[in-house]
Amino acid sequence: MPEDHDWEAYKVPPTRTPVVESTTSVPNPVNFIQTVFSNVLDKPVTFVREWIERQQSKNKFYYYHQKFRRVPDVSECLEGDYLCFFEAEAQWRRDRLVDAEIVEIVRERLGACKQREGPNEFQNCAKEAELLKQVTKAYQDRYGDLGYHGNARKCLMKQKHRMMEERKAAQAKQAEES
Amino acid sequence: MAAMSLVLRAAAAWAARRAGGAGIAGNTGITGIAPRLPGTIVPVRHSGGHGKRMFIIKATSFYDTRFLNLLRFYIFLTGIPAALFITYVNIFIGEAELAEIPEGYVPDYWEYYKHPISRWIARYVLDPPEKDYEKQMALLDIEAKKTEMRLMELEARRLMRHRGDGPWYHYETPDKNLVDNSMKSTPDN
Numbered sequence: 382m383p384e385d386h387d388w389e390a391y392k393v394p395p396t397r398t399p400v401v402e403s404t405t406s407v408p409n410p411v412n413f414i415q416t417v418f419s420n421v422l423d424k425p426v427t428f429v430r431e432w433i434e435r436q437q438s439k440n441k442f443y444y445y446h447q448k449f450r451r452v453p454d455v456s457e458c459l460e461g462d463y464l465c466f467f468e469a470e471a472q473w474r475r476d477r478l479v480d481a482e483i484v485e486i487v488r489e490r491l492g493a494c495k496q497r498e499g500p501n502e503f504q505n506c507a508k509e510a511e512l513l514k515q516v517t518k519a520y521q522d523r524y525g526d527l528g529y530h531g532n533a534r535k536c537l538m539k540q541k542h543r544m545m546e547e548r549k550a551a552q553a554k555q556a557e558e559s
Numbered sequence: 560m561a562a563m564s565l566v567l568r569a570a571a572a573w574a575a576r577r578a579g580g581a582g583i584a585g586n587t588g589i590t591g592i593a594p595r596l597p598g599t600i601v602p603v604r605h606s607g608g609h610g611k612r613m614f615i616i617k618a619t620s621f622y623d624t625r626f627l628n629l630l631r632f633y634i635f636l637t638g639i640p641a642a643l644f645i646t647y648v649n650i651f652i653g654e655a656e657l658a659e660i661p662e663g664y665v666p667d668y669w670e671y672y673k674h675p676i677s678r679w680i681a682r683y684v685l686d687p688p689e690k691d692y693e694k695q696m697a698l699l700d701i702e703a704k705k706t707e708m709r710l711m712e713l714e715a716r717r718l719m720r721h722r723g724d725g726p727w728y729h730y731e732t733p734d735k736n737l738v739d740n741s742m743k744s745t746p747d748n
Binding site: 433434436437440441442443444445446447448461463464467468471 | 652656702
């Protein structure tokens with residue numbers, strides 16, 4: 382069963398529904414509908430679910446998230462050392478998945494903030510928007526246009542080209558200033 | 560329906576009288592296998608309100624129904640036990656809960672999966688991922704060594720052929736003591 386969202390993570394401001402003072406003697410139909418819903422749908426389903434959870438809690442077991450050791454990177458591998466390449470490639474792929482998940486989490490935070498704030502989103506969510514912008518720029522810089530056959534080596538070459546461009550731009554600026 | 564057939568019989572008698580048949584007796588002469596004029600109304604047995612029985616001509620559905628029955632049978636033959644087993648596992652054993660790795664504890668490689676059937680498969684059917692990793696690295700190592708050997712061999716061949724001072728590229732010539740000089744010994748042969 383999918384878990385419920387963590388209500389503490391994104392703090393929803395308290396609702397401000399006013400207390401109703403009824404002035405008629407007609408009973409509120411909402412109460413009747415609520416009792417019908419609770420007795421017909423809610424109670425049986427909850428009962429079955431709790432029975433199932435009682436059966437399952439007799440022998441609990443756990444699963445963990447695997448922690449991988451860090452291995453030498455592609456930039457630390459000698460040329461022709463294919464085993465080092467293999468391990469660095471596996472580590473790079475894991476890192477790419479982790480970074481993709483990070484971007485997704487930041488995006489979800491912005492979405493939750495927008496949902497909470499409603500019309501105030503442009504002012505109150507500015508921090509989350511800025512964070513998302515930085516994180517996506519960083520992801521694009523590192524893993525961006527490598528294509529489907531992107532691997533650790535191509536990523537390293539992309540970084541090398543980026544550094545060369547930066548150095549050329551810095552030298553051009555220096556030549557301009559002097 | 561009985562009233563209907565009586566009315567029909569009366570109508571038939573009236574039609575026969577109109578046609579001028581001899582021996583007008585009402586019931587006799589008209590019912591039976593005697594030829595009748597076209598347009599004579601004749602009583603027909605309708606099966607109690609279902610309407611006249613028709614012989615409907617349509618293409619055979621024997622092969623189609625046989626195929627669908629067999630398909631259902633063979634799918635359900637293993638599908639139902641599998642569904643029951645999976646339902647039992649999901650209800651009574653349940654999925655694992657996510658927990659932090661306790662201090663100083665190294666989980667076994669199957670304890671990284673959530674569903675109990677995935678855990679069982681990882682534990683008893685598949686190899687541990689460490690073994691898979693090492694197998695892949697061993698294959699890579701063997702292939703890398705083979706490429707290196709081949710390159711070195713090609714280089715050695717090239718050098719020995721070029722310099723001529725190595726053990727390869729020696730061509731055996733026969734011993735000079737075995738040569739028969741009798742044909743070459745006199746100038747007049």
